[in-house]
Amino acid sequence: MTELNRKVASAARWSLINTVVRRVGTFASGVVLARLFFGPREWGLYAVGLLVLAMLLSLNEMGVSLALVRWEGDIKRFAPTVLTLSTASSTAFYVLLYVTAPTVARLLGSPDATLMLRLLCISVIIDGIACVPLAKLNREFEQFWRTAVDILNFAVNTAVTIVLAAMHVGAIAFAWGSLAGNIVALVGFSLAAPGMLRFGWNRQQAKELYKFGLPLAAASLLTLGIVNLDSVVVGSILGPAALGLYAMAFNMSSWPVRMVSETARRVSFAGFSRLADSPAEFAAGFTRALSLVVAASVPMCVLLGVLADPVIRFVYGDQWGGAAMALQWLVVLGFVRVTVELAYDGIAARKRKTLMLMQGWWLFSLVPVLIWFAHVWGIDGVAAGQALVAGLLVAPVFLFVLSGLGIRAAGVARVCVLPFLGGLAMGVAAWAVHRLAGGGFLGLALAGVAGLAVYLPFVLPLLRSLRAKPQPLEPSPISEPAVLATAAPEVL
Template sequence: MTAEAPEEPTIGSKVGRGAVWSLLNTVVLRLGTLIAGIVLARILTPADYGVFAVALVAMTLLQAFNELGVSLALVRWERDVREFAPTAMTIAVGFSVALYGAVWFAAPAFCELMGSPDAVGVMRVLCLAVIFDGVAVVPATILNREFLQRTRFLCDAAAFVVVTSVTISLAATGSGPMSFAIGQIAGNLVSVTAYLLLCPVKVRPGWDAGIARDLVKFGLPLAAASLLVLSVTNVDKIVVGSMTDAVALGLYVMAFNQSSLPLQVFSEAARRVSLAGFSRLVHDKRQLEEALARGVGLLMAASVPVCALLACYAGPMLHVVYGGQWTPAAIALQVLAALGLLRILLFIGYDLLVALDGNRVLVGLQGLWLAAILPALIVGTQVDGIRGAAIAQVVVAAVVVVPAFAWVIRRRGIRLLPSLLACRRPFAGGLLVVASALAVREMFDSSLAQLLIGGLVAAALYFPVVYPMRALLPGRARAEVVA
């Protein structure tokens, strides 16, 4: 009797396993980053953070555009990746090197505009990461495309150990904001090496003019949209930095980073598999709606309590965890916690529109966001400093951007009611968390007591509300979207 060949893993099982490893990767590394950040915050000052933020804004914007969107083509195209990976690497590396050359000469003017002329050296060192990113983007994307998140975890973990150890060591010896830059570059060197060695496709630079045209034609609108996305998420630092000083910018960056924790931990883990998963379901809109609702429901179940706790215990958390010098950032964090939740929804919407070939529409949506947020930030910062900037961010996202994304997705034939219904339990639980926080803060004056007791009470109230949603987890029996 002939033995049956082992069954090919289904897309669903690959996505499920990929999601688990991606979540483990993100949670473990973000937890480590959080711990390292706490150590560094107690060594460095808000002014040091402000100087580093100037360099980080430049690097982040460059990395949005340095590979011209070819990484998304690697995920989206169904062709054999070995046919176009060499050309994609050549485009990414070549353009990254050219961008870094421009940055080297533009650094003094940019830092002067940001009100931090001392950031020039930090910016020139940190932006070397753009070149490393150009080399790494193709093998790293192939790992995601093949759902090899376990391998990606090993690469990222090795880089994290190097970044953390180098950065803390340099900060402790008085290197100030330069410690961030040198530590990041050391970690980039490790991650690039690991990606190249462990990628299942051995990628080397190559060139095919026809493939290059196709890659740029497909990826350029997405790169423009990504640049606009990151412009939207960084224009606040530019406005705050140019209208205040390095200390205020450092406090604002601390608040913004804390509000981004749910996005970084939960949403980024999901995004490593969401685009590939959505792309394989575009021909069955009912299944796509179901997958979207399941993903949104789970993300909200994980993110809502974290955002609620950040908003309600911003001051006590900053004082206990990071030190008294960071407590003034609470006035911004209380507001930005809501922005963190909205950004999770918008990032999922972004990936959905990419899967639906909504590249040009995304450019328009991000342009709308940028056009609305810039004047709002200027007015908000002028009127109320970093808190005014935070309020401007939330108002524009809630009133302009989220409704615009929802309208476009609905026009593509995707019903959003199932996703909305999937959020009922998380939002109900979130209201309980907020109510409990108001009571706890009235009863206890100690910051530490508020954090410990408030966290326990919140967990006791929230968990029973969302526990039925466990049926939506990958690998469990298929359930209705609304538990």
């Protein structure tokens, strides 16, 4: 276990650096684009493109590349079959999208997004090729190389997008920037994992890969449906301008997800998979990981919720102020997503078939709520519906399933109580200081510092306890042997 711990720790550090650098850069470039070049309508058109792209990426390689992370043995033996399958299926999905793009754009309330869809979704084919070397890097915890490639991807993407935006080409600048960055990433990943881009075919391997990957691809599609159903509802019912405001609120509420969850998920599934055969060590490892992600995500969620309106207006300008109320609801969803995504990886490592039922329940619950709330309360209603369904109908189901893996609800509550109490005190302090100091940079900075000063005493004992060697939890008598599984694929 010592060697595995060392690899996971090193990978986690580079994953954190990767996430912080790219998210800070994405934030800065977003501020420039929102203030100088694009309004809610252009942002809405891009949101339509990202919605369709995300859906395709959840299915494009049918889950087969994820076997490279989990299966034992020499992965180069079946990597050629994986590459052939993923490239062929990705190309087929893109051709289908290209033909249906006008209809898809119209159904999403944005007929002007047709060209955006056709150009942006070329990345589906690129992802189908790059997913093989990328899986090799994830399997071996080689996050240094992934960090280097991801940052280069971001730099090229941002530079191309801003230059084209300054040339007033419109929202299509997003698509050209994304395409340029993903091409660079494909080259980078192929160099970082040499020998992985070889096409080949083995019928028996293909059959086993599809048997492994299709349930995960279906679960991933359900996950993407859950995350993007709100955008479909807002775009089709309220139009692209409302979608732009909602997308801005959702992106801001996702800062904790991206900073905390993405950092953890680059190593969590691989780590949980190595512990899947030992229920006690698996439960201890999951509880330790949950402690860290909860302690890290609570302060971001609280500050965004309490200071939503002044933060939006200060960062992006008054034209985006209509997103404030939606943001306050969506930070609740953001916190639930951070914890649920960690649970997703843990369940995927040991009980993957259950994931489809859980995700199906989430999506089924959302559909009527979001449609009703959108008609009555607009984007604020959609955001409230997301938060209510996640907190009241979905989180209890995840807790129930985790209990069958030896992770008791009482143990989850113990690691959450101090961060929750600290978050409550933090919210009161930040709100009070903001009322006294006013808006602007100084007021927001003072509110943030005061909130963090109040929060730290609550979580320091928890962080100190995590430095000690974790004691295995007593496993539940209800457990399953490990199965081949993995988490949802990521966009390049």
